[in-house]
Amino acid sequence: xxxxxxxxxxxxxxxxxxxxxxxxxxxxxxxxxxxxxxxxxxxxxxxxxxxxxxxxxxxxxxxxxxxxxxxxxxxxxxxxxxxxxxxxxxxxxxxxxxxxxxxxxxxxxxxxxxxxxxxxxxxxxxxxxxxxxxxxxxxxxxxxxxxxxxxxxxxxxxxxxxxxxxxxxxxxxxxxxxxxxxxxxxxxxxxxxxxxxxxxxxxxxxxxxxxxxxxxxxxxxxxxxxxxxxxxxxxxxxxxxxxxxxxxxxxxxxxxxxxxxxxxxxxxxxxxxxxxxxxxxxxxxxxxxxxxxxxxxxxxxxxxxxxxxxxxxxxxxxx
Amino acid sequence: xxxxxxxxxxxxxxxxxxxxxxxxxxxxxxxxxxxxxxxxxxxxxxxxxxxxxxxxxxxxxxxxxxxxxxxxxxxxxxxxxxxxxxxxxxxxxxxxxxxxxxxxxxxxxxxxxxxxxxxxxxxxxxxxxxxxxxxxxxxxxxxxxxxxxxxxxxxxxxxxxxxxxxxxxxxxxxxxxxxxxxxxxxxxxxxxxxxxxxxxxxxxxxxxxxxxxxxxxxxxxxxxxxxxxxxxxxxxxxxxxxxxxxxxxxxxxxxxxxxxxxxxxxxxxxxxxxxxxxxxxxxxxxxxxxxxxxxxxxxxxxxxxxxxxxxxxxxxxxx
Numbered sequence: 001x002x003x004x005x006x007x008x009x010x011x012x013x014x015x016x017x018x019x020x021x022x023x024x025x026x027x028x029x030x031x032x033x034x035x036x037x038x039x040x041x042x043x044x045x046x047x048x049x050x051x052x053x054x055x056x057x058x059x060x061x062x063x064x065x066x067x068x069x070x071x072x073x074x075x076x077x078x079x080x081x082x083x084x085x086x087x088x089x090x091x092x093x094x095x096x097x098x099x100x101x102x103x104x105x106x107x108x109x110x111x112x113x114x115x116x117x118x119x120x121x122x123x124x125x126x127x128x129x130x131x132x133x134x135x136x137x138x139x140x141x142x143x144x145x146x147x148x149x150x151x152x153x154x155x156x157x158x159x160x161x162x163x164x165x166x167x168x169x170x171x172x173x174x175x176x177x178x179x180x181x182x183x184x185x186x187x188x189x190x191x192x193x194x195x196x197x198x199x200x201x202x203x204x205x206x207x208x209x210x211x212x213x214x215x216x217x218x219x220x221x222x223x224x225x226x227x228x229x230x231x232x233x234x235x236x237x238x239x240x241x242x243x244x245x246x247x248x249x250x251x252x253x254x255x256x257x258x259x260x261x262x263x264x265x266x267x268x269x270x271x272x273x274x275x276x277x278x279x280x281x282x283x284x285x286x287x288x289x290x291x292x293x294x295x296x297x298x299x300x301x302x303x304x305x306x307x308x309x310x311x312x313x314x315x316x317x318x319x
Numbered sequence: 320x321x322x323x324x325x326x327x328x329x330x331x332x333x334x335x336x337x338x339x340x341x342x343x344x345x346x347x348x349x350x351x352x353x354x355x356x357x358x359x360x361x362x363x364x365x366x367x368x369x370x371x372x373x374x375x376x377x378x379x380x381x382x383x384x385x386x387x388x389x390x391x392x393x394x395x396x397x398x399x400x401x402x403x404x405x406x407x408x409x410x411x412x413x414x415x416x417x418x419x420x421x422x423x424x425x426x427x428x429x430x431x432x433x434x435x436x437x438x439x440x441x442x443x444x445x446x447x448x449x450x451x452x453x454x455x456x457x458x459x460x461x462x463x464x465x466x467x468x469x470x471x472x473x474x475x476x477x478x479x480x481x482x483x484x485x486x487x488x489x490x491x492x493x494x495x496x497x498x499x500x501x502x503x504x505x506x507x508x509x510x511x512x513x514x515x516x517x518x519x520x521x522x523x524x525x526x527x528x529x530x531x532x533x534x535x536x537x538x539x540x541x542x543x544x545x546x547x548x549x550x551x552x553x554x555x556x557x558x559x560x561x562x563x564x565x566x567x568x569x570x571x572x573x574x575x576x577x578x579x580x581x582x583x584x585x586x587x588x589x590x591x592x593x594x595x596x597x598x599x600x601x602x603x604x605x606x607x608x609x610x611x612x613x614x615x616x617x618x619x620x621x622x623x624x625x626x627x628x629x630x631x632x633x634x635x636x637x638x
Contacts, residue, residue, distance in 0.1 A: 017396050018403055019384065019491040023607065024580060024600025065338065065637050073634040077336050082627025084337055091621040172338040173637060261343060279598055280615070281343025288342065295614040296599070302410040308401025315392040318384050318492060 001252065006035030009042070015309040019318070025275065029255070029297055030304035036228040036253050037137065041305045044297045047094040049140040050131050050218055051078065051085060051287050054124070054211030055106035057115065059147030063182045065173040068106065068146045074286070075100045075144065084284055085142065088291035092298070094140055099131050101210035110154060111188040114206040121205035121213050128217025132225065139222045140257075140294060142232040142287020143211045143239070146172075149262060150182055152238035154189050154207040156264055158197045159238075159245050160271055164190060169234070169262040172283075200246040204239075212239035219243060223253050230290040230297070233260035233283065237268055244272065258282055258289035320571060325354030328361075334628040338637070344594065348574070348616055349623035355547040355572050356456065360624045363616045366413040368459040369450050369537055370397065370404060370606050373443070373530030374425035376434065378466030382501045384492040387425065387465045393605070394419045394463065403603055404461065407610035411617070413459055418450050420529035429473060430507040433525040440524035440532050447536025451544065458541045459576075459613060461551040461606020462530045462558070465491075468581060471557035473505050473526040475583055477516045478557075478564050479590055483509060488553070488581040490602075519565040523558075531558035538562060542572050549609040549616075552579035552602065556587055563591065577601055577608035 009031040014020050021027065033042035053075050059068040077083045078098045089096040101124055107115040116124070132139065145151075149171035156167040164186045170179055193206045204213050212235070219240045222229045231237045231254050243250035256269050258278035269276055277293040310317050328350040333339050340346065352361035372394050378387040396402045397417040408415040420443055426434040435443070451458060464470075468490035475486040483505045489498055512525045523532045531554070538559045541548045550556045550573050562569035575588050577597035588595055596612040629636050 016403075017393070017401060018603050022491070022601065022603040023403060024602065026599060026601065026611075067635050070635050073632070074336070077627060077632040077634055080627070080632065082336060082632045084335075084342060084622050084626055087621040087625035088618055090625070091617050172341070277599075278615075280345055280596075282341065282345065283343065284337050284341040292345075292615060292618045295618065296597075296611060298410050299407055299611045299614065302406040303403050306406035306409070307403055308396060308399070313392070313396040313399065313401045315396055316386050316389050 001035050002038040003035065005038055005040060006031055008040060009034035013304065016307040017310055017313045017315050023303060026300040026303055029300040033228055033297065033301065036226065038226065042301050044138045044294060044301055046137040047140065047294055048133050048136040049089050049094040049096045049287050049291060051098045051142045051144060052128065052211035052214040053098065053100040053103060053144040054209045055103050056145055056147035056151060056209050057106045057109040058111060058150055058185065059106065061109065061185060063150045063185060064146045064171055066146050071144055071146045072103045083286060084288045085286045085291060088288055092291045092294045094291055094294055097131065099127060099214065101127055101214060107209050110151065110207050111185045112192060115208060116205050118205060121201065124210040124213035125217035128214030129221040132218050132221040136227050138294065138297065139227050139229045140287050140290035141215050141218055141229060141236055142285060142290055143215060143235050144286050145209055145211045148209055148212065148235050150186060151207060151209050151212055152235040153264060154186050155203060155238045155242055156268055157190055158203045158207055159241055166267065167264040169264060200242045203242050203245065208239065215239040216243055219254060229254040230257045230293050232257050232287045232290040233285060234262035234265035234268065235285055237265065241268060241272055257293035320354050321357040322354065324357055324359060325350055327359060328353035332623065335626040336629055336632045336634050342622060344596065345619040345622060348619040352547055352616065352620065355545065357545065361620050363457045363613060363620055365456040366459065366613055367452050367455040368408050368413040368415045368606050368610060370417045370461045370463060371447065371530035371533040372417065372419040372422060372463040373528045374422050375464055375466035375470060375528050376425045376428040377430060377469055377504065378425065380428065380504060382469045382504060383465045383490055385465050390463060390465045391422045402605060403607045404605045404610060407607055411610045411613045413610055413613055416450065418446060418533065420446055420533060426528050429470065429526050430504045431511060434527055435524045437524060440520065443529040443532035444536035447533030448540040451537050451540040455546050457549065457613065457616065458546050459549045459606050459609035460534050460537055460555055461604060461609055462534060462554050463605050464528055464530050467528055467531065467554050469501055469505060470526060470528050470531055471554040472583060473508050474522060474557045474561055475587055476509060477522045477526055478560055486583040488583060519561045522561050522564065527558065534558040535562055538573060548573040549576045549612050551576050551606045551609040552604060553581035553584035553587065554604055556584065560587060560591055576612035
């Protein structure tokens with residue numbers, strides 16, 4: 001993060017022909033982009049969207065309203081261009097890359113033991129790192145994995161404490177009895193792994209999933225390459241949030257795309273100090289919110305780079 | 320509004336490869352567009368942005384942080400392409416048209432008497448009607464007028480009652496004493512016009528301004544032509560809201576673009592039953608929020624028209 005360029009970007013915002021601060025979050029997003037890109041004129045023209053897919057052993061317990069085979073079916077749908085994220089990448093101009101992680105080998109049931117071996121988890125992290133392009137103006141991250149809102153709730157509870165029920169939501173559409181059952185399984189998981197959640201890696205390995213570890217790996221790699229990141233919704237944010245338990249500033253190069261309907265996301269975003277860019281009651285995943293948020297960043301960049309200053313336009317300043 | 324096409328649009332949303340409702344407000348926006356456009360495949364490709372500008376007699380009393388000449392200076396800035404709305408129309412693909420209404424002839428001071436004669440107000444309404452294109456997929460409306468947040472607060476209080484202080488905000492940047500002074504002037508206006516605010520036209524004429532009457536005229540004309548409308552922020556919404564005092568459904572073809580920082584806007588949107596598409600702490604006006612909201616509509620349309628159904632994609636449905 002280049003603080004000097006951030007300060008210059010703020011000064012430019014304050015010189016543009018509008019009351020100071022009147023573009024609100026658009027101003028903050030432009031300044032954030034400038035400082036993380038290290039450029040006076042930020043850009044999001046080269047946008048890259050990564051959707052990681054994985055399967056979860058706990059899905060066999062019926063924690064989702066959809067059967068586990070939907071993960072692979074949706075990956076096929078992504079490849080054929082029929083999913084929401086295909087349309088949203090097209091309209092926002094992002095390049096879409098889908099990375100499926102060993103879908104025929106689900107993780108183990110995290111309510112009974114670790115979801116992954118250390119080797120599995122390390123490999124998934126590396127897949128995430130390897131998927132990040134050498135250069136991009138902005139990286140959008142998302143996921144697909146039947147059962148992974150169960151993992152997201154467990155990761156959040158492990159990282160930040162609090163009652164499991166406050167982190168757990170209906171996901172793709174559980175009813176109340178399904179939700180109670182899901183909460184109970186996550187509580188079993190918390191008991192099972194109690195005292196062993198001693199590092200970000202152990203949290204991811206025990207309670208995560210391959211696509212979630214890949215997200216964490218991509219977030220780390222993007223930071224090293226100076227690429228700002230848009231995290232999609234609850235599940236994606238929870239996967240990335242694990243990194244803050246190792247380094248509090250680990251997500252400073254990330255924004256949260258939108259406030260998910262999944263109830264744990266509001267608290268999670270607040271804990272991370274992130275203001276979601278959008279609040280559209282979305283809860284789909286697959287980076288859908290990130291792609292819509294990219295359009296807001298395009299607006300922020302257009303204003304920042306294109307507007308005239310008071311001096312240039314000959315407009316009188318504040319009395 | 321074509322209810323049959325709206326029902327078909329909802330049925331299509333429920334057949335697409337995502338959990339039902341998981342695209343939240345995007346789904347509702349697509350269905351709203353389809354029903355108002357009367358088309359199974361809604362479009363926002365042909366987007367037209369109208370920014371009306373007017374001057375206010377009450378500006379001479381110092382109700383704004385900026386001098387009144389800024390209205391004309393900003394119109395020049397619009398014409399030269401240096402303002403926020405120029406960049407936002409470019410990035411969103413909307414055609415921008417700026418209509419200045421007799422800027423060298425401010426309205427009269429609404430705290431002391433009617434802002435406009437009946438002829439003036441009727442002419443401004445007609446200017447608004449005349450500015451609406453014969454055809455467009457979507458119309459964005461916005462305003463520029465130093466002092467017009469004072470008018471917006473007065474219009475809101477006249478339409479919906481409540482304490483003047485709850486409708487009044489800092490506008491472009493008043494401090495607390497400036498805000499108290501502004502509230503006092505609006506209270507004077509309410510006393511002055513008490514019992515004479517008997518129709519939408521009288522409310523607009525007495526407490527509005529030319530650009531606000533033009534917005535109301537454009538909203539009426541768009542309805543006649545079957546063009547859905549995006550209202551920008553507080554001032555634009557308040558001008559349009561006057562029409563609901565004559566016919567409660569007058570704004571059913573309109574969406575509110577964003578929740579303004581101006582404090583009255585939240586209550587106003589709630590009274591109108593409108594959920595602002597965005598909440599970005601914007602408070603600039605000039606249709607800036609409407610242009611960003613257009614991008615969200617583009618996302619909603621892309622998903623609605625482009626996604627595969629469960630049957631087409633061979634994806635298993637809800638258990």
